[in-house]
Amino acid sequence: MTMLLATLYQIVQMLLVLALAPLLTGWVRLVKARLVGRRGPSPVQPYRDLLRLLRKEVVLARNASWLFRAVPYLMFTAIWLAAGLVPIFTTQLALAPTADLIALIALLGSARFFLALAGMDIGTSFGGIGSSREMMIAALAEPAMLMVVFSVSILVRTTSLAEIADFMMSGVVGLRISLALALIALIMVAIAENARIPIDNPATHLELTMVHEAMVLEYSGRHLALVEAASMLKMLLYMGLIACIFVPWGMATASAGVGQGIVAALWGMVAFALKLAVGGALLALFETSIAKMRVFRVGEFLGGALLLSLLGAIFLYVSRGV
Amino acid sequence: MIDLGYDAAHMLGAVVLLMSFALLYQRRLFSLLHVFTLQALALSATAAWQAFSHDEPHLYITALLTLVLKAIVIPVVLHRIIVKMNIHRTIEPALGIGLTMVAGVSLVTLSILLVLPVTEDATALTRENLALSLSVVLLGLLMMISRRNAVSQVVGFMSIENGLILAAVGVAGMPLVVEMSVAFSVMVAFIIFGIFLFHIRERFDTLDMQKIESFRGESD
Numbered sequence: 001m002t003m004l005l006a007t008l009y010q011i012v013q014m015l016l017v018l019a020l021a022p023l024l025t026g027w028v029r030l031v032k033a034r035l036v037g038r039r040g041p042s043p044v045q046p047y048r049d050l051l052r053l054l055r056k057e058v059v060l061a062r063n064a065s066w067l068f069r070a071v072p073y074l075m076f077t078a079i080w081l082a083a084g085l086v087p088i089f090t091t092q093l094a095l096a097p098t099a100d101l102i103a104l105i106a107l108l109g110s111a112r113f114f115l116a117l118a119g120m121d122i123g124t125s126f127g128g129i130g131s132s133r134e135m136m137i138a139a140l141a142e143p144a145m146l147m148v149v150f151s152v153s154i155l156v157r158t159t160s161l162a163e164i165a166d167f168m169m170s171g172v173v174g175l176r177i178s179l180a181l182a183l184i185a186l187i188m189v190a191i192a193e194n195a196r197i198p199i200d201n202p203a204t205h206l207e208l209t210m211v212h213e214a215m216v217l218e219y220s221g222r223h224l225a226l227v228e229a230a231s232m233l234k235m236l237l238y239m240g241l242i243a244c245i246f247v248p249w250g251m252a253t254a255s256a257g258v259g260q261g262i263v264a265a266l267w268g269m270v271a272f273a274l275k276l277a278v279g280g281a282l283l284a285l286f287e288t289s290i291a292k293m294r295v296f297r298v299g300e301f302l303g304g305a306l307l308l309s310l311l312g313a314i315f316l317y318v319s320r321g322v
Numbered sequence: 323m324i325d326l327g328y329d330a331a332h333m334l335g336a337v338v339l340l341m342s343f344a345l346l347y348q349r350r351l352f353s354l355l356h357v358f359t360l361q362a363l364a365l366s367a368t369a370a371w372q373a374f375s376h377d378e379p380h381l382y383i384t385a386l387l388t389l390v391l392k393a394i395v396i397p398v399v400l401h402r403i404i405v406k407m408n409i410h411r412t413i414e415p416a417l418g419i420g421l422t423m424v425a426g427v428s429l430v431t432l433s434i435l436l437v438l439p440v441t442e443d444a445t446a447l448t449r450e451n452l453a454l455s456l457s458v459v460l461l462g463l464l465m466m467i468s469r470r471n472a473v474s475q476v477v478g479f480m481s482i483e484n485g486l487i488l489a490a491v492g493v494a495g496m497p498l499v500v501e502m503s504v505a506f507s508v509m510v511a512f513i514i515f516g517i518f519l520f521h522i523r524e525r526f527d528t529l530d531m532q533k534i535e536s537f538r539g540e541s542d
Contacts, residue, residue, distance in 0.1 A: 175329040177336035184340075300419045304347060307427045308340075314427075315336075318434055318450050 001258060003094070009265060010084065010094040016269070017083040017240075021232040022046035024239070024276055031284035046232065050225050058221035061122045071118035072219065072226035078111040079230045083237040087162050087244055089268030090252035092261070096162040101149045104161075104241075105142065108193070111230065112138055119215035130214025133295060137199065137211065140302035141192045147309035148182045148189070152245060154316055155179070161241075165248040181312030183246050188305035190238040192298070194231070197287040199298055211295075236276070243275045250275075327375035328447055331492070334368040335454040338488055339430070342461040342481060346422050351404050351473055355397050358477050362392030365484050369491045381491060387505050388487060396480060396512060403516060404473060407523055417468045425468075429460040451492025458485030472522060472529040476515045483508045 026043035033040025060069070085099040085107075093099065112134065119131035153159045155178060156167045173179070192199045195212035202212070216227050244251070250271025252264035293301060341361035348354045366388040373381030417425070433456035441449045462485055465478030483504070490501055523529060 175333045177332055180333065180336060181340075300347070300423075303420050304343075304423060307423050308343070310427055311430060314431055314434060315450075318438065318453050 002092075005258060005261060006092050006094040006096070009090050009092055013088060013090075013093060014080070014084040017088070017233060017236055018080065018229075020273075020276065021083075021229065021236040022050060024236050024280055025232045027277065028235075028280045028284050028287075031281050032288055035284060035288045046228075050229055053225035053228065054222050056221040058223055061218060063122065064218075065121055067114075068118050068121040068218075069223070071114045071121075072223040072230075074114050075111040076226040076230045076233075078107045078114075079233045079237065082107040082111075083233045083240065085161070086237055086240045087165055087251065088240040089272045090261075090265045091162040091165050092252065092254060092265075093162065097160070099161040101153065101159045101161060101164075102146075105145055105149070108234070108237075109138070109142065115215055115227070118219075122218045124218065126214045126217050130211055130217070133211045134215060137192055137298055137302065140299060140306065141189045144185055144302055144306040144309050145189045145193075147306060147313060148186045151178050151182050151309060151313040151316060154313065161244055165244050165251055166253060168245065168248045169251065169253065177315045178312040179246065181308045181315065183242070185305040185309035185312065186242060186245075188301065188308075190242065191286075192302055192305075194235045194238060196283065198290050198293045198301065201292055239276055239279045240272070243272065243279070247275065330371055331368065331375065331447060332450060334364055334371060335451055335488060335492070337364040338368065338484065339454050339457055339461075342458050342465075342485075343423070343426055345465055345477065345481060346426050346461060346468070347419060349419070351409065351471070352401070354474055354477055355400055355404075358480065359393050359397045361481060361484055362388055362397075365487060365491075366393060368488065372491050384487065384491060384501050384505075387502075391505060391509060392480065392484065399512075399516065400473060400476070403519060407519070407529070409471070409473070409529060422464065422468045425464055426461050429464060430457040433457045433460055448493060452489060455485045455489035455492065458482075458488055461485075470530050470532050472519055472531060475531070476512075476519070479511070479515075480508070 023043060023046070026041070026046045029045070030040045030043050082104050085093075085095055085104060087093055087096065087099065116131040116134050119127040119134070121127070149159065152164060155173065155176070156164050158164060158167075167173070191197075195202050200211040200213075212231065216224065219227055250268055252261065252268040255261045255264055338361055341357055341364060344357045345354060345361070348357055366385045369381050369385035369388060373379060373385060434453045437449060437453040437456060441452060444452075459482050462478050462480075462482030465481060466475045469475055469478065486504060487501070490504075519529065526533070
């Protein structure tokens with residue numbers, strides 16, 4: 001019965017992330033528009049955009065290889081799987097034993113690798129610039145992310161996300177310097193990885209400083225829809241990850257009865273929706289209050305994230321026990 | 323289980339340290355002042371929390387002194403100086419920001435390595451507080467070394483003093499007289515700095531220390 005329920009939860013989660021991701025993007029856009037005094041599109045606009053793109057015909061460059069056509073599917077699958085692994089409303093998922101932080105980073109890393117290859121595949125200069133910049137950002141963001149993972153897992157003694165969430169909810173760890181530093185570092189990494197404002201501007205298509213958009217410039221039709229959906233999923237994934245590690249409260253845990261478990265899971269979904277709403281509003285607030293950085297300052301920004309997470313790991317050894 | 327007194331003290335100390343890093347990261351004079359104000363606020367909150375949780379009323383005076391002097395008077399005066407001298411442009415760090423940050427983290431590691439063996443039998447809070455405050459002091463020194471503008475050097479000096487107060491607040495038994503005298507000597511130093519800045523400016527037409535060095539005949 002537990003196994004069945006876990007499978008059910010897993011399926012619900014996979015569908016839920018897919019359904020919520022465009023809404024989150026729409027919500028962030030709406031709040032941003034309101035903050036700068038525009039009315040803004042309705043929060044369901046991203047769904048309409050995706051549907052329109054799916055219906056459109058694919059225009060391929062003559063020299064596009066099979067890789068270019070395969071990448072949207074590969075990338076979407078990898079990120080969807082990764083988003084399905086992060087426990088967002090319950091820790092009792094069927095894939096929980098595989099939901100390992102390092103596996104998650106590997107999935108995201110391979111998605112990025114393929115997208116960067118696809119950016120260079122056609123041979124236009126924009127794609128090349130985008131890919132090289134994306135790799136520069138990745139080379140700085142990934143070590144920072146791994147350091148965050150290390151400091152969290154030294155504290156919790158596991159890299160399994162479900163166990164981390166359980167541990168955090170048990171209240172054994174109080175406020176910790178290391179956790180605070182890790183949280184700040186993880187937020188900085190998430191901003192860089194999702195191409196949000198101080199690093200990249202998600203709202204532009206024609207600017208010399210763009211990174212993510214430059215790579216996907218050659219995509220059209222359903223390919224573009226998949227790439228866009230993947231980046232929306234990625235934003236949801238990072239918010240879910242931050243919520244799962246640092247504010248897991250409200251999430252359903254192991255419980256005695258089936259009925260009880262389902263009620264807890266439903267409450268977990270409500271809590272997650274609230275967390276997303278708050279997180280999206282905070283992101284929009286942050287983005288409107290800051291200016292975009294020059295590309296060459298990205299190194300400083302992410303270097304800062306790396307150093308903060310390093311500091312967090314160091315402080316684990318000073319404070320009371322490890 | 324959770325010891326709230328410990329946790330909160332620990333967090334506030336970490337915020338002070340984090341603000342030191344933010345000071346190293348900032349390039350503009352005004353944002354430097356804002357971060358410095360935040361650091362002073364965090365410090366004063368630390369002092370007030372310690373006073374509350376350890377029931378030591380004299381620490382409230384420290385908190386109040388920090389709040390009034392560091393978080394209000396000094397930033398306002400520095401702000402005025404910057405506006406008056408018309409130097410609210412980008413400051414040029416002598417070292418790159420990335421390099422400074424790396425140096426900062428190594429200094430923090432150094433101070434942890436230094437404090438841990440010396441304080442084996444002290445409580446966790448004391449050890450950590452000493453490590454934090456030593457790091458803040460060293461980062462303040464780094465700030466003074468790595469900046470060329472005189473105003474940011476003054477901010478560096480003030481943040482060194484923040485580190486000292488953090489140590490004084492965390493370690494039980496620092497007499498109030500010492501704290502008062504430290505606070506007032508910093509105030510005097512600040513006044514002298516203020517007058518000095520104007521004099522430097524009047525004579526040499528700049529606050530960039532590297533340019534002033536040529537007047538001493540050191541660099542050609």
